[in-house]
Amino acid sequence: MSEIVLKTENLGISFGGLKAVDNVNIEIKKRQLYGLVGPNGAGKTTVFNLLTGVYQPTTGCFYLDGEKLTGKTQEQINHKGIARTFQNIRLFNNMSVIRNVMVGLHNQPEFKCNPFVSLFRLPGHFKTEKAMREKAKEILRIFDLEDERNNLACNLPYGKQRKLEIARALATNPKLLLLDEPAAGMNPYETEDLMHIIRRIRDEFDLTILLIEHDMKFVSGLCDEITVLNFGTVLAQGTTDEALNNPEVIKAYIGE
Amino acid sequence: MSKLKKLKLSNYVCYIMVAAVMVVSFIVAQTGNLPRSYSNLLVQIAYSIILAVSLNLVVGFLGELSLGHAGFMCVGAYVGSYLAMQLAEVIDNKLIVLILSMLIGGLLAAFFGFLVGLPALRLKGDYLAIVTLAFGEIVRTVFKNMSVFGKAMGLSTQAIKYDSRQDTSLYLVSFITVLVVLFFVQNLVRSKHGRAITAIRDNEIAAKAMGINVTFYKLFVFVIAAFFAGMAGVIYGHYTTPVLYSFFSYNYSIEILVMVVLGGMASINGSIIAAALITFINFQLQSHLSGDLAALKYLIYALILIVLVIFNNAPKLAPIKDKLSPKLLFAKITGKKRHPGDIRSDAGDWRVIPTKIKMDEVLSVDLQQNTEFTPDKPQKGGK
Amino acid sequence: MSTIFDGLSLGAIYALIALGYTMVYGIAKMLNFAHGDIIMVGAYAIFTTLAAGGHIGLALVVAVVVCVVFGIVIEKVAYKPLRGSSPLAVLITAIGVSYLLQSVAQIIFGAKAQTVSMVSFGSMKIGSAEISIASVITLVVGAVIMAGLTLFVRNTRTGRAMQAVSEDKGAAQLMGINVNRIIMITFAIGSALAACASIFYLMQIPSTEPTLGSMPGIKAFTAAVIGGIGSIPGAMIGGVLLGVVEKICLSIPVLAPYTTAVEFAILILILLVRPIGLLGKKRREKV
Numbered sequence: 001m002s003e004i005v006l007k008t009e010n011l012g013i014s015f016g017g018l019k020a021v022d023n024v025n026i027e028i029k030k031r032q033l034y035g036l037v038g039p040n041g042a043g044k045t046t047v048f049n050l051l052t053g054v055y056q057p058t059t060g061c062f063y064l065d066g067e068k069l070t071g072k073t074q075e076q077i078n079h080k081g082i083a084r085t086f087q088n089i090r091l092f093n094n095m096s097v098i099r100n101v102m103v104g105l106h107n108q109p110e111f112k113c114n115p116f117v118s119l120f121r122l123p124g125h126f127k128t129e130k131a132m133r134e135k136a137k138e139i140l141r142i143f144d145l146e147d148e149r150n151n152l153a154c155n156l157p158y159g160k161q162r163k164l165e166i167a168r169a170l171a172t173n174p175k176l177l178l179l180d181e182p183a184a185g186m187n188p189y190e191t192e193d194l195m196h197i198i199r200r201i202r203d204e205f206d207l208t209i210l211l212i213e214h215d216m217k218f219v220s221g222l223c224d225e226i227t228v229l230n231f232g233t234v235l236a237q238g239t240t241d242e243a244l245n246n247p248e249v250i251k252a253y254i255g256e
Numbered sequence: 257m258s259k260l261k262k263l264k265l266s267n268y269v270c271y272i273m274v275a276a277v278m279v280v281s282f283i284v285a286q287t288g289n290l291p292r293s294y295s296n297l298l299v300q301i302a303y304s305i306i307l308a309v310s311l312n313l314v315v316g317f318l319g320e321l322s323l324g325h326a327g328f329m330c331v332g333a334y335v336g337s338y339l340a341m342q343l344a345e346v347i348d349n350k351l352i353v354l355i356l357s358m359l360i361g362g363l364l365a366a367f368f369g370f371l372v373g374l375p376a377l378r379l380k381g382d383y384l385a386i387v388t389l390a391f392g393e394i395v396r397t398v399f400k401n402m403s404v405f406g407k408a409m410g411l412s413t414q415a416i417k418y419d420s421r422q423d424t425s426l427y428l429v430s431f432i433t434v435l436v437v438l439f440f441v442q443n444l445v446r447s448k449h450g451r452a453i454t455a456i457r458d459n460e461i462a463a464k465a466m467g468i469n470v471t472f473y474k475l476f477v478f479v480i481a482a483f484f485a486g487m488a489g490v491i492y493g494h495y496t497t498p499v500l501y502s503f504f505s506y507n508y509s510i511e512i513l514v515m516v517v518l519g520g521m522a523s524i525n526g527s528i529i530a531a532a533l534i535t536f537i538n539f540q541l542q543s544h545l546s547g548d549l550a551a552l553k554y555l556i557y558a559l560i561l562i563v564l565v566i567f568n569n570a571p572k573l574a575p576i577k578d579k580l581s582p583k584l585l586f587a588k589i590t591g592k593k594r595h596p597g598d599i600r601s602d603a604g605d606w607r608v609i610p611t612k613i614k615m616d617e618v619l620s621v622d623l624q625q626n627t628e629f630t631p632d633k634p635q636k637g638g639k
Numbered sequence: 640m641s642t643i644f645d646g647l648s649l650g651a652i653y654a655l656i657a658l659g660y661t662m663v664y665g666i667a668k669m670l671n672f673a674h675g676d677i678i679m680v681g682a683y684a685i686f687t688t689l690a691a692g693g694h695i696g697l698a699l700v701v702a703v704v705v706c707v708v709f710g711i712v713i714e715k716v717a718y719k720p721l722r723g724s725s726p727l728a729v730l731i732t733a734i735g736v737s738y739l740l741q742s743v744a745q746i747i748f749g750a751k752a753q754t755v756s757m758v759s760f761g762s763m764k765i766g767s768a769e770i771s772i773a774s775v776i777t778l779v780v781g782a783v784i785m786a787g788l789t790l791f792v793r794n795t796r797t798g799r800a801m802q803a804v805s806e807d808k809g810a811a812q813l814m815g816i817n818v819n820r821i822i823m824i825t826f827a828i829g830s831a832l833a834a835c836a837s838i839f840y841l842m843q844i845p846s847t848e849p850t851l852g853s854m855p856g857i858k859a860f861t862a863a864v865i866g867g868i869g870s871i872p873g874a875m876i877g878g879v880l881l882g883v884v885e886k887i888c889l890s891i892p893v894l895a896p897y898t899t900a901v902e903f904a905i906l907i908l909i910l911l912v913r914p915i916g917l918l919g920k921k922r923r924e925k926v
Contacts, residue, residue, distance in 0.1 A: 571724060
């Protein structure tokens, strides 16, 4: 079938002897919507932290488009094409909405601008600024946030903050987008809306998306395949229906 | 269209303020009515503005506290003045000597800024503040013991000093330097690079995840700020004699910090006004108070720091603060409606000290989410 | 020999101050910049009591009481309103408080150093070295106080509550611990330690001035950082180490003028190589 974007091999990390994530093997194909589910403390966010270079894995490695990214810094990994959102929203609170997105655009090759060009305010500076602003507006339009662009990020309601985080991550032009509980704290309408947006950006930007979510309706309505984690290890893997109906998974969630 | 024009104007307020003071004092000086002490005051105001604005880059925009800003000034003052005295023997033009020594003094200070910036990559907050404080003290102690710079007697700069009795042009040169510094600072802050710097201040982890090169920008800010502080030091060396290590103490670093806090975090216009105000108050106090009452100056600083910071940052006082917000008051007076969150600068709320998210807060946020938003999910699997 | 001994007793003073820093930092997560100036307050309390004809014993009690009251009031007025806001804001306020204490002291007592008529203990000879008895007392009493504090934190209810608050404020609150009260007690203990430090300081250098506390304060913080902030034994080791280094530097003519620079250079080096200090625990920001 189509090519594999993300591949992890025996990915694992331990903190002081405790194996937080152990032996995780995931393969995600291009343009796939892939889910990572599991009870609290199963190590889902830790997997994200491994994939974005916040933690360095103690075992195993991972590849993006066949290129080994293990051992790279957070910045480098982002440049290579993995962007993420955070479970506890981490916006640039004291900056306006549009500027949050513009920070995401910072490293795009088409907006390159030497610091000294900016210091002397040469023509290149104005050109870059204008182009960045336009591009940021374009991205905000997708998320229906264009009218809020001059508000401070911290003054947005919760659901919009989540959307803004996704918009900001999208601005870094990733190949793989990691979403950490994108629907947490959203009401049913907002969740519905978010599902449409996620599908839309996948199609428009040719994205591959890996997401963590607790809302099973959300997961089964969106994801083609999922991996279920429990106590840091893979409990089940496969198409969404299959994995969710796996007796082990039901046991882990509901108990015997 | 008119909106656009207004926006543009607000970008140039700082230049207009500084240029206005300069032009007015120049005209007064031409008529021969500018008292000698006031031309001194003008020089003091000029180098204070440079110091305050450059420190604001570090504290207000990058969000790291530096308690060693006087140390950079110290480097510039000693080395730049020494160099100027050597140059003065070769080059006849006073102005060229001053400019050259400012550049080189600034560059050397920038090198020290780079050195201080290195720990900033590993340390944050209180720890970094202490390291910068330690740096300032080390620099001072080393210069105090170097025989080239006159040891404890200080470096006599009589040869290059602008004697305010004969030559009042130093304030003009200083003010032009201020304008140049403002030009660079404003440009930096309003560019994508300034945005990256404020992003690091607001949330370093997120900035990294967005691919911002945190290492580069932290060093960059420290280097630029130190460069300007070094230039201020060279002006100081041309203004007074001797250049004495005791002037650049931790107390002076705090004085610059008071200017930044009074003017507002990440507000360049604020820093300019506050630097001028504090220098003016100092100047008046010095001529009217003597002996132990000189401590009143520090009492005023202390109250400015405590009252302003608590008022602007205390969570409980937030509602009162919002009511007194100058933007809202302005809106009331002019009858215009403006959304309270509507901002037009990268700085954010310039009164609030930027937060580096603390571990405790992060933890409590996690706690909230797990209980509020996923209540029906069982914990850690059933047994 | 006597250099090292002098270093030890200076180190004991640093250690006492460093303990105050470390406890407050460990529990309130703030750098109490004004801690050094509490020592100055204690010194002036002793000076005033003695000048008014009070007994030395009374002076000591007055010093402790005044310092504790100052510590609590400062915490309530200046730091408590800022709880939960940016650490930078708290630090700047603390610097403000430090200035406030210094300038008020200068306005009341004058900038000039005032001689305090402490009891003189003389000195004794061990072998060839001459050792001042004040140093011996400093060392012994210092060691006793530190041991007592360690026991207090380990074995009492309040001590355990302190440990809990330092680990996780939120969780401690959920467990029914009155966090505000614990922080207040911490400030009280820290200030009492500062009062003790002021007594020992005056025993070695019997004069007081408004800026008396600032340098020892900064150096003691250095000691606390070297030892690993938040760790009681770390503060002791850091303090003693710094005291010995200072005295040794002062005794070597080439290094003597650079003593402060050497001490701060050690601080910067330790922070760069091992930012958590010698005995500190690693903390990681959660993502």
